[in-house]
Amino acid sequence: MTKQVVQVSKVVIRFAGDSGDGMQLTGDRFTTETAGLGNDLKTLPDFPAEIRAPAGTIPGVSAFQLHFADHLIATPGDEPDVLVAMNPAALKANLKLLRRGGDLIVNTDEFTKRALEKVGYTANPLEDGSLEEYQVHPVALTSMTVEALKDFDLTKKEAERAKNMFALGMLSWLYSRPSEGTLEFLKAKFGKKPEILKANIAAFEAGWSFGETTEGFSVQYEVAPAAMPAGVYRNISGNLALSLGLVAAGQLSNLPVFLGSYPITPASDILHELSKHKNFGVTTFQAEDEIAGIGSAIGAAYGGALALTTTSGPGVALKSEAIGLAVMTELPLVIIDVQRGGPSTGLPTKTEQSDLLQAMFGRNGEAPVPIVAPQSPSDCFFAAIEAARIAIEYRTPVFLLSDGYLANGSEPWKVPDVADLPAIDANFATELNHENADGSMDFWPYLRDPQTLARPWAVPGTKGLEHRIGGIEKAEGTGAISYDADNHDKMVRLRQAKVDAIAQTIPELTVDDPTGDAKVLVIGWGSTFGPIAGACKLVRDGGGSVAQAHLRHINPFPANLGSVLAKYDRVIVPEMNLGQLNMLLRAKFLVDTVNYNQVRGLPFKSDELAGVINDVRASL
Amino acid sequence: MSNLDKYPALTLVPKSDVAQSAKDFKSDQEVRWCPGCGDYSILSTVQGFMPDLGIAKENIVFVSGIGCSSRFPYYMNTYGFHSIHGRAPSIATGLSVSRPDLSVWVITGDGDALSIGGNHLIHALRRNVNLKILLFNNRIYGLTKGQYSPTSEQGKITKSTPMGSLDYSFNPVSLALGAEATFVARSLDSDRKHLTSVLSAAAAHEGTALIEIYQNCNIFNDGAWDPLKENETADDLMIRLEHGQPIRFGKDGAKGVIRTGDGHIAIANVAEVGEDALLRHDAHAQDPGLAFALSRLSDTHTLQDTPIGIFRDVQRPSYDRLAREQLADALEQKGPGDLQSLVRGKDTWVVA
Numbered sequence: 001m002t003k004q005v006v007q008v009s010k011v012v013i014r015f016a017g018d019s020g021d022g023m024q025l026t027g028d029r030f031t032t033e034t035a036g037l038g039n040d041l042k043t044l045p046d047f048p049a050e051i052r053a054p055a056g057t058i059p060g061v062s063a064f065q066l067h068f069a070d071h072l073i074a075t076p077g078d079e080p081d082v083l084v085a086m087n088p089a090a091l092k093a094n095l096k097l098l099r100r101g102g103d104l105i106v107n108t109d110e111f112t113k114r115a116l117e118k119v120g121y122t123a124n125p126l127e128d129g130s131l132e133e134y135q136v137h138p139v140a141l142t143s144m145t146v147e148a149l150k151d152f153d154l155t156k157k158e159a160e161r162a163k164n165m166f167a168l169g170m171l172s173w174l175y176s177r178p179s180e181g182t183l184e185f186l187k188a189k190f191g192k193k194p195e196i197l198k199a200n201i202a203a204f205e206a207g208w209s210f211g212e213t214t215e216g217f218s219v220q221y222e223v224a225p226a227a228m229p230a231g232v233y234r235n236i237s238g239n240l241a242l243s244l245g246l247v248a249a250g251q252l253s254n255l256p257v258f259l260g261s262y263p264i265t266p267a268s269d270i271l272h273e274l275s276k277h278k279n280f281g282v283t284t285f286q287a288e289d290e291i292a293g294i295g296s297a298i299g300a301a302y303g304g305a306l307a308l309t310t311t312s313g314p315g316v317a318l319k320s321e322a323i324g325l326a327v328m329t330e331l332p333l334v335i336i337d338v339q340r341g342g343p344s345t346g347l348p349t350k351t352e353q354s355d356l357l358q359a360m361f362g363r364n365g366e367a368p369v370p371i372v373a374p375q376s377p378s379d380c381f382f383a384a385i386e387a388a389r390i391a392i393e394y395r396t397p398v399f400l401l402s403d404g405y406l407a408n409g410s411e412p413w414k415v416p417d418v419a420d421l422p423a424i425d426a427n428f429a430t431e432l433n434h435e436n437a438d439g440s441m442d443f444w445p446y447l448r449d450p451q452t453l454a455r456p457w458a459v460p461g462t463k464g465l466e467h468r469i470g471g472i473e474k475a476e477g478t479g480a481i482s483y484d485a486d487n488h489d490k491m492v493r494l495r496q497a498k499v500d501a502i503a504q505t506i507p508e509l510t511v512d513d514p515t516g517d518a519k520v521l522v523i524g525w526g527s528t529f530g531p532i533a534g535a536c537k538l539v540r541d542g543g544g545s546v547a548q549a550h551l552r553h554i555n556p557f558p559a560n561l562g563s564v565l566a567k568y569d570r571v572i573v574p575e576m577n578l579g580q581l582n583m584l585l586r587a588k589f590l591v592d593t594v595n596y597n598q599v600r601g602l603p604f605k606s607d608e609l610a611g612v613i614n615d616v617r618a619s620l
Numbered sequence: 621m622s623n624l625d626k627y628p629a630l631t632l633v634p635k636s637d638v639a640q641s642a643k644d645f646k647s648d649q650e651v652r653w654c655p656g657c658g659d660y661s662i663l664s665t666v667q668g669f670m671p672d673l674g675i676a677k678e679n680i681v682f683v684s685g686i687g688c689s690s691r692f693p694y695y696m697n698t699y700g701f702h703s704i705h706g707r708a709p710s711i712a713t714g715l716s717v718s719r720p721d722l723s724v725w726v727i728t729g730d731g732d733a734l735s736i737g738g739n740h741l742i743h744a745l746r747r748n749v750n751l752k753i754l755l756f757n758n759r760i761y762g763l764t765k766g767q768y769s770p771t772s773e774q775g776k777i778t779k780s781t782p783m784g785s786l787d788y789s790f791n792p793v794s795l796a797l798g799a800e801a802t803f804v805a806r807s808l809d810s811d812r813k814h815l816t817s818v819l820s821a822a823a824a825h826e827g828t829a830l831i832e833i834y835q836n837c838n839i840f841n842d843g844a845w846d847p848l849k850e851n852e853t854a855d856d857l858m859i860r861l862e863h864g865q866p867i868r869f870g871k872d873g874a875k876g877v878i879r880t881g882d883g884h885i886a887i888a889n890v891a892e893v894g895e896d897a898l899l900r901h902d903a904h905a906q907d908p909g910l911a912f913a914l915s916r917l918s919d920t921h922t923l924q925d926t927p928i929g930i931f932r933d934v935q936r937p938s939y940d941r942l943a944r945e946q947l948a949d950a951l952e953q954k955g956p957g958d959l960q961s962l963v964r965g966k967d968t969w970v971v972a
Contacts, residue, residue, distance in 0.1 A: 032967055035967075035969065036967070036969050038969060038971060181967070225971075228971045229971065230971050230972055231970070231971055232964065232968050232969075232970055233968060233969050233970070233971055234964065234965045234967060234968045234969075235967065236965075244962060244963055247957070247959070247962060248959055248963065251957070251959050256718060258714060258717075258718050260710075260714055277957060277962070278946055278947045278949075278950035278951070279947075279950040279951045279953075279954040279955065279956060279957045280956075280957030280959075280962070281947070281957075283717060283718060283943060283947065285713070285714065285717060285943075287710065287743075288710075288739055288740065288743035289739060291707060291710065291740075292707070292709075292710035292713070292739070292740055292743065295703075295707045295710030295711045295713075295714065295740070296710050296711065296713045296714030296717070297714055298703075298711050298714065299683070299701075299710070299711035299712055299713060299714030299715035299716075299718075300714040300715060300717070300718040301714075302681075302701055302711070302715055303714070303715045303718050303719040303722070304718075304719070305718045307714070321704055322704060322707065324704075325703060325704050329701075381963075414971075415963055415964045415965075415968065416963065417960070418959045418960045418963060419960075460678065460679065460680075460681045460699040460715075460719065460722050461634075461676075461678055461679050461719070461721055461722065462678060463676070463678045464678070465678070466677065466678055466697055466698055466699050467699065467700075468647070468649075468693050468694050468696075468699070468700035468701070468702065469700070469701055469702070470693070470694075470700075470701060470702025470703060471686075471702065471703060471704055472702065480649065481649075481694065
């Protein structure tokens with residue numbers, strides 16, 4: 001049967017099921033096929049912290065949202081157009097997200113009395129009329145998968161496990177996605193288990209055929225490729241891009257890379273990824289705790305490596321004292337904080353921007369640390385290189401503030417030509433640098449470069465430059481222990497001035513204001529870039545004017561930030577915290593900003609933000 | 621014997637091209653320990669020993685934590701890093717693993733290593749990182765002015781324990797052996813000859829070497845180890861362990877260590893059991909059982925039957941070596957990394 005093919009410009013699909021149902025894998029595969037078709041896309045994996053919460057319960061629901069379009073898009077989508085619910089729990093947890101009138105594909109096999117009761121349904125929503133607002137497509141996913149695999153030498157449980165491939169096949173047909181990549185992927189994954197491989201392929205094909213033949217789907221959809229700049233593209237997640245950026249920074253600085261890390265969600269994937277690249281001179285050290293993670297990195301930095309430590313908020317708290325040591329000893333170090341919901345253990349798998357002030361101030365004493373924040377998954381690559389550049393050139397620890405949304409979200413990325421990336425000069429000290437009154441020469445480990453205020457990086461093994469460093473206050477220049485009051489006052493100010501001086505080498509803040517007459521500026525940092533850009537587009541599509549600026553450097557701020565803020569009647573600061581950047585902007589520039597905050601563990605929705613912007617515009 | 625043969629663990633460290641003396645290892649910093657502190661003699665012994673290594677002074681690094689002993693690196697004219705409380709083993713680990721051409725020494729105390737830094741110490745030991753850890757044990761917190769430490773004897777009256785401490789004490793040698801250490805020794809601050817011999821064996825050892833050094837704090841815990849240092853009592857209390865030799869001590873070697881019928885070890889009168897019944901010390905035994913049993917002989921309070929010397933010295937590849945080998949293997953298997961190819965990945969598409 002040939003079905004009508006309908007062209008649509010964009011679709012948001014949300015796959016939801018039990019943690020063990022393979023929803024992340026299904027979403028990943030659908031994403032890869034979609035990327036290959038040339039659509040622009042953004043993804044949002046949304047999964048629980050528990051590896052396998054009890055089956056069929058709300059806490060065990062794992063979801064994957066994908067937005068793809070024939071034009072450039074900014075976010076993973078505010079509202080899914082399609083929800084695939086593999087069981088009652090997935091329906092209950094995700095239904096409120098689905099667009100009214102949207103398509104709801106449900107696995108009817110799992111809607112048993114027991115499963116319904118488990119999540120508090122007193123009546124079957126498939127039968128009680130409560131889903132009238134949606135286009136419901138009941139599909140007996142599990143039993144059809146088992147039926148399709150009845151000739152295989154598999155247990156019922158093994159056959160049932162392939163139902164995510166049935167769902168993927170069905171959705172791949174529905175949205176005209178190619179299947180070759182998925183078949184290749186399955187071959188690679190199950191190459192050593194031929195029976196499982198054949199079963200997964202059969203389930204995928206059964207799902208595809210079902211879509212093609214069932215009367216439940218009257219149309220097939222197509223989404224045309226988006227117009228994107230010419231080039232070679234790949235799909236990339238934030239944690240992967242960040243890892244590749246760190247490897248690149250090692251190559252660009254010609255330094256061995258050393259990562260000292262303790263596993264923590266959502267940062268562990270960076271440790272996993274870097275551990276694969278030993279042939280790039282990358283050493284990864286899984287330490288006994290967060291403190292040893294950074295301690296080992298500081299040791300490697302002293303020895304002349306590009307030193308890294310990866311963590312999330314709770315780990316930063318544990319590393320605070322050691323970060324202070326790196327500030328005091330002025331050693332290059334990149335501290336990667338993939339932020340998650342806090343405080344304490346908080347929401348390990350959910351996103352938040354609430355470590356900004358911890359990164360800024362969370363140490364004893366005056367301990368300034370530069371902060372760089374990527375704004376999209378692919379931008380993590382360039383932000384990592386920038387953080388390494390600052391660390392090496394200024395001999396300082398640097399915070400790279402990613403978050404859970406950037407870490408796990410993905411988007412197409414035009415692969416850069418690595419020859420275009422800037423070299424980083426480690427500029428190791430090799431010579432004595434101070435002439436005494438009698439003409440003899442000494443090495444002063446705290447004699448500063450007049451331009452950058454950076455101290456020399458003299459690594460062990462360098463003859464004649466033997467010196468001692470440590471956490472006790474240093475005499476300016478000589479670096480000897482000093483408890484002198486005036487010297488301490490001077491050194492505290494010098495360390496601050498060195499970080500402030502970084503502003504000389506960072507680009508000025510640019511403002512996106514297409515009409516040039518905006519009276520309202522929206523300023524953000526980090527992963528809110530996409531949702532804010534989406535919101536600004538909605539406002540502009542509605543005929544309004546609004547300006548957008550986004551901070552990549554938060555310490556120090558770009559030199560022109562104050563003058564940018566002063567140009568607008570109102571400045572809105574949306575953040576996934578209770579107003580941390582807002583506090584810094586107000587303190588530094590005395591601007592009467594408008595705070596807009598959510599801490600829901602999820603990225604902002606663009607339409608909500610657009611409403612906020614329009615309210616502020618209307619108030620002028 | 622050339623130094624290369626004497627110190628196989630230092631084969632990757634550049635040799636000194638000049639003759640060195642203790643003076644070359646003295647920094648220009650004024651030493652600021654209390655007059656009479658046991659640290660002075662340890663510093664002097666280490667400075668005197670260093671030239672024997674025959675390695676370039678700029679390839680030696682001393683890393684310390686916090687406490688009186690941790691000021692040590694400032695007084696050595698080598699590279700040095702005075703870090704934060706308890707973390708020296710982690711910092712030294714990162715340095716050692718990434719720089720096989722360095723000889724890395726850790727200076728720590730009983731509070732630094734066993735209290736706040738206990739976790740880092742045990743993990744360095746089990747990994748067998750190429751570090752030489754000198755643990756100055758004075759059984760007291762000195763720099764914070766006199767609180768009990770993890771090695772203080774239970775019941776100790778200190779500023780923070782006016783009615784006596786409740787904590788049971790650690791035995792650093794037992795702890796290290798339990799943490800899979802490959803080299804564990806004990807020596808005394810005042811016994812230059814013995815300490816030098818232990819330092820030498822530690823430097824020759826590939827992997828982590830822990831040397832517990834009984835050190836006197838003459839301000840807050842004066843005389844803590846005196847029974848082991850005074851001629852009239854030392855012979856009776858102290859057991860000098862020597863590899864391959866019968867374990868014998870006491871005035872005129874009257875006492876020795878024997879294996880009892882139930883498999884334990886005990887102190888016996890040599891005249892009664894005969895010399896052949898004495899255990900021979902075997903520091904190279906893979907099984908740490910005897911070393912552990914020896915570490916348990918001593919009495920925490922009286923110091924009766926306290927062994928010094930090398931309890932254990934066995935071969936196991938260092939973490940550093942294994943990490944280096946993985947890098948080399950990856951390079952051999954995959955070739956030098958090609959950044960463009962890595963960034964490009966496998967799944968790409970072209971937009972024309």
